[in-house]
Amino acid sequence: MNRPLVRVTVPASTANLGPGFDAVGMAFRLYSTVEMALSETTEIVLIGEELEGLPADKGNLLYQVAAGLFEEAGLPVPELYIRAETEAPLTRGLGSSAAAIIGALVAANSLAGEPFDRERLFAIATRLEGHPDNVGASLFGGIVVATMPERDGEPIPYVRLAPPEGLHTFVIIPDYPLSTEKARNVLPAVYSKQDVIYNVGHSSLLVAALAQGRLDLLGQAMGDRLHQPYRAALVPGLREILDGAPRNGALGAALSGAGPTILCYYSTDAEREKLQAFVDSVMRKHGVSYRTMRLRPDERGAQVTISTR
Ligand SMILES: Nc1ncnc2c1ncn2[C@@H]1O[C@H](COP(=O)(O)OP(=O)(O)OP(=O)(O)O)[C@@H](O)[C@H]1O
Ligand SMILES: N[C@@H](CCO)C(=O)O
Numbered sequence: 001m002n003r004p005l006v007r008v009t010v011p012a013s014t015a016n017l018g019p020g021f022d023a024v025g026m027a028f029r030l031y032s033t034v035e036m037a038l039s040e041t042t043e044i045v046l047i048g049e050e051l052e053g054l055p056a057d058k059g060n061l062l063y064q065v066a067a068g069l070f071e072e073a074g075l076p077v078p079e080l081y082i083r084a085e086t087e088a089p090l091t092r093g094l095g096s097s098a099a100a101i102i103g104a105l106v107a108a109n110s111l112a113g114e115p116f117d118r119e120r121l122f123a124i125a126t127r128l129e130g131h132p133d134n135v136g137a138s139l140f141g142g143i144v145v146a147t148m149p150e151r152d153g154e155p156i157p158y159v160r161l162a163p164p165e166g167l168h169t170f171v172i173i174p175d176y177p178l179s180t181e182k183a184r185n186v187l188p189a190v191y192s193k194q195d196v197i198y199n200v201g202h203s204s205l206l207v208a209a210l211a212q213g214r215l216d217l218l219g220q221a222m223g224d225r226l227h228q229p230y231r232a233a234l235v236p237g238l239r240e241i242l243d244g245a246p247r248n249g250a251l252g253a254a255l256s257g258a259g260p261t262i263l264c265y266y267s268t269d270a271e272r273e274k275l276q277a278f279v280d281s282v283m284r285k286h287g288v289s290y291r292t293m294r295l296r297p298d299e300r301g302a303q304v305t306i307s308t309r
Contacts, residue, residue: 034103
């Protein structure tokens with residue numbers, strides 16, 4: 001057919017890092033790919049077990065997001081060929097929905113002739129996802145600190161940081177899913193003054209420590225009172241791992257995004273081995289099946305290549 005085929009590779013991400021609720025994200029070398037081309041009729045090909053059961057028609061999130069971009073650009077919505085694949089598990093707290101949104105937006109933007117720059121894509125993705133943390137990390141790579149703009153339609157204010165040297169990530173991924181919606185629904189509508197002050201202090205310290213490579217401060221800086229205490233009821237073992245990880249090799253630990261994945265930072269192989277043994281004992285006690293992974297930070301964000309179909 002010889003039509004342009006856009007391939008976008010998007011990193012998975014973690015969000016919050018403890019206190020930076022909805023504001024701090026970090027990208028990982030664990031990738032989703034979205035291929036997209038204009039087509040006679042819409043065809044959606046989903047590869048692999050992770051994407052099994054998702055709609056393979058125009059109800060698919062990828063098509064919906066792409067169609068929205070064409071509309072926003074004032075262009076007719078075309079029929080699309082879309083092929084998707086992911087290394088990242090869905091509904092586990094590793095930003096799969098954000099990666100899908102970024103993949104579809106970047107691919108559709110390329111097919112539409114680049115009507116929007118990356119800042120505008122970030123704003124559109126944030127509107128779709130509801131918060132900027134995962135989408136910012138997936139789009140730009142590295143660590144992204146961002147917040148919602150004061151007024152609708154304004155650019156998302158953000159700063160991108162390079163991940164500190166020597167910061168290694170160990171994630172514990174339970175086998176059960178936890179949707180972000182469910183994990184947000186358990187949060188209270190109102191917080192006490194003490195808890196808000198606690199999180200402002202810890203989140204500020206976290207960002208400063210990441211910016212200056214002060215890995216020694218992460219254990220204290222990653223304390224949170226806004227979401228982890230409430231989500232712990234949905235994630236067996238979370239409380240013990242957050243409490244015990246710093247004494248068992250971790251520089252700091254947090255729920256990854258909305259969970260149920262738990263993230264620990266460490267420096268050396270010996271620390272990771274100690275952590276693995278600790279995590280095994282906690283998860284065995286709770287009867288939870290899970291896997292662990294070492295993840296390296298992604299620093300490139302969404303990458304585009306164009307071929308023909
Ligand atoms: N490649 C994809 N194609 C279509 N839909 C997807 C794709 N990837 C993710 N999704 C949608 O996103 C949902 C998962 O989003 P959810 O916010 O619950 O979890 P997450 O993004 O994996 O975790 P978190 O936001 O906590 O990091 C899936 O159930 C599915 O509906
Ligand atoms: N900041 C979000 C990430 C999940 O999408 C949350 O914790 O709910």
